Amino acid sequence: MSSSPVIRVRNLHKHFGKLHVLRGIDFTVTRGEVLVMIGPSGSGKSTLLRCINFLEEYDQGEIWFGEELVGYRRNASGRLVRNRDSIVSRVRARMGMVFQSFNLFPHKTVLENVIEGPVNVKGQKRDAAIPLAKAMLDRVGLSDKFDAYPTQLSGGQQQRAAIARALAMRPEAMLFDEPTSSLDPELVGEVLEVMRGLAGDGMTMIVVTHEMGFAREAADRVMMIDHGMIVELGNPEQIFGAPAEGRTAEFLRRVRH
């Protein structure tokens, strides 16, 4: 396995008003790695994920995607200055994101959702984008839903379409923000299966989830976050089998019951 870093987070801090939600986060994700973030709700894991593609601004520290600093640049005096929208958008286009609430575009068909990025961000010809989009939809098992509108799909189908939409941009990494949390229990499996497939194909992934089974079998490393700090970071066998920190053990005990 190569170990070239894809995402590097350095001393990351973030406030919401007076609330200090991220308090000095450091980690690196290498190419092809699957990192699963766990932790109690309100611990800051979703905020951290949203900072990585700059859906949230951060106050201090650095996030590097490949060789690019996300969201900011250094001016002549070394200060961080917010980048222009066009530059921020360019780095976002290199990462895919999947949301808890799917966020498909309801006024567009499934196929239109998937070609939206390639056509309107990358400037591909519609005719060229459609075969790729269909291939992505095949991959997530939605070959028969090209012309359906999102409201006509089940939650699991919507989430799989959303994954296809992200994949159609040919991202270098995928971010999953609690992708199964708003699904009915019987639909969780089909989404996790698609994610397992992606992981198996070597996609670099960061996944925020409460699905401990998925974390145990698909993760290369598991990160436990609480109160905006990394409690511990290790391989799944260690985190689930012999957590070094009391808070991790306590959290795992609670989610298992």
Next chain:
Amino acid sequence: MGYNWYFQVVWDYRAVFLRSAVVTGELTIGALAIGLFLGLTLGLCRSSRLGVVRWPAAFYIELFRSTPILVQLVWIYYALPILSGIQMGNVTSAAVGIGLHSAAYVAEIFRAGIKSIDRGQMDAAKSIGMRYSKAMRRIILPQAVRRMVPPFINEFATLIKLTTLGSVLAVNELLHESENLINNTYRPLEVYSALAVVFAVIIFPFIYLSQQLERYWGVRG
């Protein structure tokens, strides 16, 4: 009790109604064009993150919503030429005045429509690399516009009826011509009743269209 209705007078003077309905139509189209264009601009500005863009828009909207349109019209027709040297005819003044007034309300409809779209839609658009302006145009506005149709038709009906204020500037629109007609015929009840019917006939198709659109979009989600 013993009033003798005489609607023949309305038929006799139908040319007056037709002629003035055209003027009302012109006022409506002019005011609507200004209201829509300026309203969209103001609505977008007021939705902006930037204070320098947001504040002037908010000031305009609240100024025009909190003062009587009659005063605004009189200002534009009588005071503006004195202050700025800009002199417009009475029809143009009325159209501009009603348009500027309407823009404030249209802006609020746009802003509410934009705000009503789930924040996740902008997140999703950004996550595939879209810039703010393109996400607005391709993702947010097309959805927002659907929700804006009912309140917008409302505003449109209000705007058509506001054109009657053109009579204050002696514009020969429906109300003004009706009043002239009453002075000649002494038949206010018949003429005013006919006036109400004319407005209803103009406005109702739009209300019907709005309901059909809502039904159509309701199906497609």
